[in-house]
Amino acid sequence: MDLSTNYLGLKLRTPLVPSAGPLCEELDNIKKMEDAGASAVVLHSLFEEQLSLEAYELDRSLTQGTESFAEAQTYFPEMQSFRLGPEDYLEHISKAKESVGIPIIASLNGVSDGGWIDYSKKIQEAGADALELNIYYIPTDMEMTGEQVEDKYISILKAVKEVVNIPVAVKLSPFFSNIANMAGKLDRAGANALVLFNRFYQPEINLEELEVEHNVLLSTPQARRLPMRWIAILYGKVEADLAATSGIHTGKDALKMLMVGSKVTMLCSVLLKQGIDKMKEIETEIVEWLEEHEYESVEQLQGSLSQKKCPEPSAYERAQYMKILKTFHIA
Amino acid sequence: MGTKTFTTIDGNEAVAYTAYRLNEVIAIYPITPSSNMGEWCDQWTSEGKRNIWGTIPSVTEMQSEGGAAGAVHGSVQAGALTNTFTASQGLLLKIPNMFKIAGELTPTVFHISARTIATHALSIFGDHSDVMAARSTGFAMLSSGSVQEAMDFALIAQASTLKSRVPFLHFFEGFRISHEVSKIELISEDQMREVIDDRLVEEHRLRAMTPDRPVLRGSSQNPDVFFQARETVNKHYQECPDITQRVMDRFAEVTGRSYKLFEYEGAPDAERVLVIMGSGGETALETVDFLTNQGEKVGVLKVRLYRPFDIKRFIEALPATTKSIAVLDRTKEPGAGGEPLYLDCVSALNEGLENGWGALKSMPKIVGGRYGLSSKEFTPAMVKAVFDNLAADKPKNHFTIGIEDDVTQTSLEYDPEFSTEGEDVIRAMFYGLGADGTVGANKNSIKIIGEGTDNYAQGYFVYDSKKSGSMTVSHLRFGPRPIRSIYLVSKANFVACHQPVFLERFDMIKNLVPGGTFLLNTPFGPDEVFAKLPRKTQEALIKKKAKFYIIDATKVARESGMGGRINTTMQACFFALAGILPKDKAIDAIKDSIRKTYGGKGEEIVNKNITAVDNALTNMFEVKVPDEPIGDVEMLPPVLPEAPEFVRNVLGKIVGAEGDSLPVSAFPNDGTFPIGTTQYEKRNLALEIPVWDENTCIQCLKCVVVCPHASIRAKVYDPKHLEGAPETFKSKDSRVPSFKGMKFTLQVAPEDCTGCYMCVDACPAKNKSEPKLRAINMEPQPPLRAQERENWKFFLSIPEMDRTKVNATRIREQQIMQPLFEFSGACPGCGETPYVKLMSQLFGDRAIIANATGCSSIYGGNLPTTPWAPNKDGRGPTWSNSLFEDNAEFGFGFRLAIDKQKEIAESLLEKLAPQVGDELVKSILEARQVTEEEINGQRERVAALKDKLKQLDSPEAKRLTGIADYLVKKSVWILGGDGWAYDIGYGGLDHVLASGKDVNVLVLDTEVYSNTGGQMSKATPRSAIAKFAAGGKPLSKKDLGMMAMTYSNVYVASVAMGAKDEQTLKAFVEAEAYPGPSIIIAYSHCIAHGINMSVGMRQHKIAVDSGQWLLYRFNPELVAQGKNPLQLDSPAPKIPVKEYLQSENRFRMLLKSKPEDAKKLFESAQEDVEERYKLYTYLAARAMNGEGKEQEKTESTAKTG
Structure with a gap:
């Protein structure tokens, strides 16, 4: 069975790609992913904000209490330099490239304009095959308009595209007034792929402690529906490749995402919960289904149930809501 | 001579720079102000820097300066080029080895940032009292007077020791030189190679002990030969000055900087000459230049090589015109005929004139004086006063300069306005x-x-x-x-x-x-x-x-x-x-x-x-500065006006930075000071202070227990005491059932709080409508200062709760006990002081404290004021610091003296029973004194006894009156940090624990030498970066508790207040009640951990949750009950150690500097934790019989085991 797909200009053996997540922080896991059939790997994100915080924290710790007391003018050895920049991440890219044969897609979350540009260049230099921009921004300023938010995304993308020549994907959130319009803008600004969707961690309440907590909630299969709809809608309308992420836990989930038009299907929660080897099962399930249904390749089904090609395009639009309700009523 | 390279460094770095490049083995131990030299060397080693022969010196921290000297002795005997750094008490600990090293003619250099020896008080500052104490060891003594000289003489000493085989003590004043930052010319490594003769290095190696050329060195000798054999070294000492001068001359050829063993500068026809050693020589020279420009015939003779004292060179250096000489010593030898340099000069003049050396024709007037003890300023004004004294017909001898001695009138007057400062500076x-x-x-x-x-x-x-x-x-x-x-x-x-x-x-x-x-x-x-x-x-x-x-x-x-x-x-x-x-x-x-x-x-x-x-x-x-003053802002008094006279007139001057103006008569002659004096020094450090929300408060008192400065306190009292309360004074009904009907107040001392936030972080109560608020919340101090000052005053006027009514094992009750340790100068958010304060609350009114040198002795006993305080009855902790290394023995001595006096009192009491009354005597002798109530009862009985004794007129009654208070239990506390307990004082601590005597040891375990700036101790955990462990500590922490438990009759507890405060409290109560030796090892977060100190108590919890720190109590008294003495109070580790390690900069630094090493060490740290928990779980689960032996395994014990 020909499972191959093209994503970001890369010819991939299958559409199964582990998405940015904690598993990719360990080189051993990346090797295991390759062994389990991953066709590419998106590394965990390099967070500029975290690097800044680490630098601030180190500086604070090293200067705290110093030059205050005759006997203890400092509390730590006078070390000359620390790896506070992206060195570890860049080294990780290089090591990953040396260790596996599949493409390595780096992921970046910047804060400052300088950070996006500088780190993108360094990521390219470190040997990444492509770069995924993990842009997220939760606008809470009541004075900030939707257009300003959108412009921020576009300007980051343009700035990065100017300084790198590896393919660039943008991972998007679903929280735009008109995702189709936003996708179009990004497409025109040069995005080589759009990854739908970034799943924000939502805060939780601890009733006993009266505190707001941030704990990771892994995706469920239900999460798949939202990106599936938008990939279906966008398929054929943007030049950029579409990648599906969120809620893909089985081979059938992946098949559905491919059918609406995604070039790759990204996996994270399922690997965290069930282990990296789960990828083998998913691939087998895909192959079996394709064979059972007499498909020749993945390419053959990609986009077949997109809005453009499906028998009932309006199903992806608002009317569908009414229909569901109706069905529910009758039932 | 090549191109000159200048650098700007301090004296310690200058010396370390040279010493590191000229040695192969360096043995170190931290002591202010020399620690930095070892720190530099350790850091350069971790960076892979090499010496001039291309090897990376081996830098090793020992357990004490004595240990470092032993290691140096061994290393030089085995042929390595070896050196060490130290100061003060550290040098004293090296003296036994120094005699040996010199006696065996072994080349080495000890670099000393000369520091005051502790006498009536410790002082970290500079003078020559330490090096003078070592002058009989046989070491040559070379004195540097500036940062440049310190770098240069480190090389000259090294070259000279190799040639002469006389070991060298190179010294320069602590702080004044060791910490002065100065622009100096750097010695290049090529220049070093030109000065050091490699053949001499080879000769040193050839003398080394090796099984390939076996010898015996260090024999034991008898009266028949020891004397003669001791005289064999004379030739080396005779040649040493010449050798040193030749090295100096060679150094001058190579670097252009010329030095003499005795260097005279000033008028060639000087009549008055000052002889001085060290940095004072520079000041003297500046003054001499100034005075000679005004036509005065004065000069200064700087002594560079003090031992061996070259009499001929000394006298030859003096101008023929010299009529009078003042010799200044930066040390004091009470009872001597004069200070050492003075006596050497007197004797040298006698002998020199006798031999016809030099240009002097007759004996000049010669006087000696003391200056600059403990870095006391030595200024041109003082130098001028010394010259003025020499101009007198009968100059004052044995004078002091720089102070006002209004008791024995030794001091010379000087004009502080006299200045020689250049206009172009x-x-x-x-x-x-x-x-x-x-x-x-x-x-x-x-x-x-x-x-x-x-x-x-x-x-x-x-x-x-x-x-x-x-x-x-x-x-x-x-x-x-x-x-x-x-x-x-x-x-x-x-x-x-x-x-x-x-x-x-x-x-x-x-x-x-x-x-x-x-x-x-x-x-x-x-x-x-x-x-x-x-x-x-x-x-x-x-x-x-x-x-x-x-x-x-x-x-x-x-x-x-x-x-x-x-x-x-x-x-x-x-x-x-x-x-x-x-x-x-x-x-x-x-x-x-x-x-x-x-x-x-x-x-x-x-x-x-x-x-x-x-x-x-x-x-x-x-x-624009106006012509007239505006407004009415006045300077604040340094201490409260209501403070006692001594506090106002003496301590207040020190607080106001005017201590230099205090005369000798202001001070006690034996170093004894009143306690309870921090309360008068209102430092107003906090920008924000905690404010109590009485309606949200659940009265748990977790805020009070963690407060490092005892500036948030609680009282429970009869409502009648609220009469006359200020309008803003808050109170609430007590929530403790046994205090029903009483009022409760939580009050902040607004001007003593440091604003550290630890109390707020510890508060578990949240405002239900706005949970970001707790029962205490930080608010700006200035607007609250006046109001809360009044409230605090009123709070203090409310009587303390009767201690016998307080359940001392529950934090929420126990914490209303008055702290007898308050407002210390410890770091804001200190992790040690909450334990010290807890001890003072529980036992302070009967505590005698031996405090090892370290943070706790500094915030406990550094002038001007002390946090140790008495209660309303005048009872309170009595405190002293002996040394760093002897603290356990010092406290043990307290116990011996107390026990002996109690024994005498009991014996006298028995004798006086007929007069005093059998019943009272019996009740005193048989009294159980464990609880507050029991101790209070004994106090009352002893008071009754004293009343009865007043009526008796016999020598026994008088003697008993004087010591009757020893019949009330005294609590001996031995306090110190991990540097003391794990390293330098371990031998003594071990011995004291093994003694079976009733002493209580509190180890404030910050896992580094905190007071000297965070050097590694054996308590430092694996993978932590510390000074002397710049590459991360490769080995695991010593398990002091386990070692103490092996005695089986020692109470041992490991506590972490922020993890489980009631376990800490129980441990303190049990340890004190235990009638034998007790040791509490207390996890103390510290600024040297690289954490946010305002939430330092959180680290205790993470440490315990990860298993990095175990909570346990080992109570030998449980054995009699057939129980296992070890109670593990820690749950099984809940989180990986990595989470704890990543939360502190001392570990995180390794991740950010050497990630590969960090990964390995972090993994080992996890293994340590797992192994340790397994072992403790096993030990705690063993079924014991009533003799403390493990029972035969039954089916059920086998399962738990």
Whole structure:
């Protein structure tokens, strides 16, 4: 069975790609992913904000209490330099490239304009095959308009595209007034792929402690529906490749995402919960289904149930809501 | 001679620079002010720096200076080039080995940042009392008088010891030289190679002990031969001065810097000559230059090589015209005929004249005097007074200079206004707060000017004795010639006050020269600021026609992302005003320096500092000084006006930075001071203080137990005491059932709180409508100060709760006990003091405390004031510090003395039973004294006994009256840090624990030598970066508790207050009640861990949750009950150790510097935890019989085991 797909200009053996997540922080896991059939790997994100915080924290710790007391003018050895920049991440890219044969897609979350540009260049230099921009921004300023938010995304993308020549994907959130319009803008600004969707961690309440907590909630299969709809809608309308992420836990989930038009299907929660080897099962399930249904390749089904090609395009639009309700009523 | 390279460094680094390059093995141990030399060497080793022969020296920390000396002795005997660094008590500990090393003619150099030996008090500052104590060891003694000489003489000493085989003690004054930053010429490694003769190194190796050429060295000898054999070394000592001078001459050929063993400078026809050793020689020379220019016939003879004392060279160095000589000693030998250098000079003159050496024809008048003890200032004014004394017909002998001795009238008077400072030297003083980065910025300025211009630069930094809110004063000089003024600036062209609060407390304009510049960091604008200054400051500025500039540096720093660090902002202003460099050039230089200094910490840090510089100049304004003062702001008194006389007149002067003006008569003659004196020193450090919300509070008192400064307190009292309460005084019904009907108040001491936030972080109660608020919340202090000052006063007037009514094992009750340890100068958020305070609450009224040198002895006993305090009955902790290494033995001595006096009292009581009454005697002798109630009962019985004794007129009754109080239980506490307990004092501690005597040991385990700046101890956990472990500690922490448990009769507890406060409390109560030795090992978070100190208690919890720290109690008394004495109070580890390690900078630094090493060590740390937990679980689960033996395994015990 020909499972191959093209994503970001890369010819991939299958559409199964582990998405940015904690598993990719360990080189051993990346090797295991390759062994389990991953066709590419998106590394965990390099967070500029975290690097800044680490630098601030180190500086604070090293200067705290110093030059205050005759006997203890400092509390730590006078070390000359620390790896506070992206060195570890860049080294990780290089090591990953040396260790596996599949493409390595780096992921970046910047804060400052300088950070996006500088780190993108360094990521390219470190040997990444492509770069995924993990842009997220939760606008809470009541004075900030939707257009300003959108412009921020576009300007980051343009700035990065100017300084790198590896393919660039943008991972998007679903929280735009008109995702189709936003996708179009990004497409025109040069995005080589759009990854739908970034799943924000939502805060939780601890009733006993009266505190707001941030704990990771892994995706469920239900999460798949939202990106599936938008990939279906966008398929054929943007030049950029579409990648599906969120809620893909089985081979059938992946098949559905491919059918609406995604070039790759990204996996994270399922690997965290069930282990990296789960990828083998998913691939087998895909192959079996394709064979059972007499498909020749993945390419053959990609986009077949997109809005453009499906028998009932309006199903992806608002009317569908009414229909569901109706069905529910009758039932 | 090649190109000259200049650098700007301090004396310690200068010496370490040379010593590191000339040695192969370096044995170290931390002691102020020499620790930095070892730290540099350790760091260079971890960076892979090599010595001049291409090897990386092996740098090893030992368990004590004695240990370091032993290691040096072994290493030199086995043929390695070896050295060590130390000072003061450390040098004393090395003396036994020094005799051996010298007796065996073994080349080595000990570099000593000479420091005061503790006598009536400890002092970390500089004089020659330590090196003078070592003068009989047989070591040669070479004295440096400046940072340049310190670097140079390190090489000269090394070359000389190799040639002469006499070991060298190279010394330079602690702090004055060791910590002075100065621009000096660097010795290159090539120059070192030219001075060191490799053949001598080979000869040293050939003398080494090796099984390939076996010898016996270090024999035992008898009366028949020892004497003769001892005289065999004489030739080496006779040759040593010549050798040293030849080395100096060779050094001069190589470097251009020429030195003599005895160096005379001044008028060739001088009549009055001062003989001096060390940095005072520079000051003396500056004065001599000044006086000879005025036509005075004076000169100074600097002594460089003190041992072997070359009599001939000494007398030959004196001008023929010399009529009178003053010899100055920086040491004191009570009871001697004179101080050592003086006596040497007297004897040398006698012998020299006898032999006809030198140009002198007759014996000049010669007097000796003492100066500069413990870094007491030694200024040109004092030098002039010494010369003036020599001009008298009968000069005063055995004088002192620099103090007022109004008791034995030894002191010479001097005119403090006399100055020799050159007009072309820019002198600047900066008053900063420890935390604001002032000193760091000034060190940086010295580097910029020293290395970026042709100017010479000097910086010296004065700190106060507190670790929280301390004031720093930086003294900087810049000039076109090498700076010889080795004394503090007192006539400054530029004075900067970096913290406006200091203006009300210290008169800093007194040091400003007329027409000088004053820069103030202030929140007020140029039009309003003048009226806000104290009138004294205003008057001084007007009188001196000062130029006055202001900047709101706090705001500029905050807006530049610098938080409270105003350093770079103020630095930019200084450069703009001082005119040493053109402004633009200066600003560029600061920015370059920022890039160099902070580059390693990341771009973000560099950028915020550069922004602070850019924002500085646009925010600095000149203030027009008016003709008359405005407003009525006055300086604050240093201590409260209601303080006792001694506190006002003596301690108050010290608080107000005027301690130098106190005469000898002001002081006790045996080092004894009153306690309870911190309460009078209102430091007002907190910008914010906790405010109690009585309606949210659940009265758990977790805030009180964690407060490091005892400045948040609780009382439970009868409602009638609320009468007359200030309007804003808060109270609430007590929630404790046994205190039903009583009132409860939580009160903050607003002027003593440091604002550390630990109490708020510990508060578990949240406001239900707005959970971001707790039962205590931080609010700005200034608007609350007056109100809360009144409330605090009223709170103190409420009687303390009857201690016998308090359940001492429940935090919420126990914490209402009065702390007898309050308002210490420990760091804000200190992790040690909550334990010390807890001990004082529980047992303070009957405690006698032996305190090992370290943080706890400094915040406990450093003048001016002490936090140890008495209760209303006048009882309280009595406290002393003996040494670092002997603390367990010192406390043990307390126990022996107390037990003996109790025994005598009991014996007398038995004898007097017929007169006193059998019943009272029996009740006293048989009293159980464990609980508060029982001890109180005994106090009452002893009071009754004393009443009865008053009526008896017999010698026994009198004797018993004097010691009857020993019949009430005394609690012996032995306090110290891990450096003491795990390392230097371990041998003694072990012995004391093995004694079976009733002593209580509290180990405040910060896992490093905190007081000396965070050096590794054996308590340091694996993978932590510490000084002396710059590459991360490769080995695991010593399990002191387990070692103590092996005695089986020692109570052992491991506690972490922030993890389980009631377990801590139980441990303290059980340890004290246990009638044998007890040891509590207390996890103490510390500034040296690289954590946020305001939430330091959280680290206890993470440490315990990860298993890194175990909670347990080992109570031998349980054995009699057939129970296992070990109770594991820790649950199984819940989180990986990595989570704990990553939460502290000491571990995180390794991740950020050596990630591969970190990974391995972190994995090993996890294994340590797992193995340790398994072992403790096994031990705690063993079924025991009533004799403490493990029972035969039954089916059920086998399962648990």
